[in-house]
Amino acid sequence: MSESSKGTYALVLHLERKEEITVGKLGTVTFPAGYYLYVGSAPGPGGLEARLARHRRRDKKLHWHIDYLLEHAQLVEVWSAATEDKLECLWAQVARELPDSEVTVPGFGSSDCRCPSHLIYLTRKPSYEEFTTKFPMVNGWRADVSKLSVE
Numbered sequence: 497m498s499e500s501s502k503g504t505y506a507l508v509l510h511l512e513r514k515e516e517i518t519v520g521k522l523g524t525v526t527f528p529a530g531y532y533l534y535v536g537s538a539p540g541p542g543g544l545e546a547r548l549a550r551h552r553r554r555d556k557k558l559h560w561h562i563d564y565l566l567e568h569a570q571l572v573e574v575w576s577a578a579t580e581d582k583l584e585c586l587w588a589q590v591a592r593e594l595p596d597s598e599v600t601v602p603g604f605g606s607s608d609c610r611c612p613s614h615l616i617y618l619t620r621k622p623s624y625e626e627f628t629t630k631f632p633m634v635n636g637w638r639a640d641v642s643k644l645s646v647e
Contacts, residue, residue, distance in 0.1 A: 501543045501578035504587055507534045507551060508573035508622055509565065519564040525601050532569065533591045533616045533627075534562050534605060537584040544576050561605050565615070574644045575624060585609050590630050591616040594623075 509532040518524045538547035550556060551566060551574075558564055577583070588611050591597060598617045605614030616622075624643045631641065 501545070502537075502539050502580055503544045503576055503578040504535070504537050504581075504583040505544060505548060505574060505576040506587060506591065506627070507536070507562070507571060508532075508575070509534060509569040510572050510621070511565075511569045515568050517564055517568055519561050519601075519604070520558070521607075522561060522601070522603060525604075527565065527568070528600060528617060531572075531618045531621050532565070533594075533597075533618065533622045534565070535584055535588040535591055535614045535616075536560075536562065536605060537582065539582075544578060548574055548576065561607075561615070572621070573624065575627065575641050576644070577641045584614065585611050587631075588614045588616070590627060591622070593630060594618065594626060596620065597622075 511527055511529055511532065513529045515527045516524055517527055536547070538544045551562065552571065556563065588606070592599065592612070594616070596619055599613040600617040601615050602613055606612070628641050
């Protein structure tokens with residue numbers, strides 16, 4: 497992946513205990529303890545590398561919904577694919593189809609689309625293999641999704 501590669505990513509997060517978190521315009525939200533899969537895209541300057549580096553930083557201005565959750569949750573894994581295709585909503589759909597997945601915060605990360613949410617709650621750690629197996633072909637091309645463990 498080149499430094500400026502645009503693409504789509506999923507953050508696997510773990511929240512050790514139930515938390516009440518104020519999330520920008522969404523207001524105060526109750527997040528159950530467990531795992532979360534957040535899907536986003538990196539279309540701008542710096543691409544995936546810059547966006548993922550920002551998500552890993554602790555000292556930053558809180559701008560996106562995910563910034564607020566990252567203040568409380570541990571980042572466990574990052575899944576990403578360098579692509580010009582806009583796959584964020586498709587990945588969120590695949591995440592919602594994982595076993596035992598649930599949308600607990602409607603509108604999270606999806607204020608610019610019609611998806612129910614780009615944050616999916618799971619009681620168990622989501623499986624990279626299960627996710628990528630469910631990932632459909634897009635325009636005859638299957639995304640090459642890489643996995644980075646950050647634990």
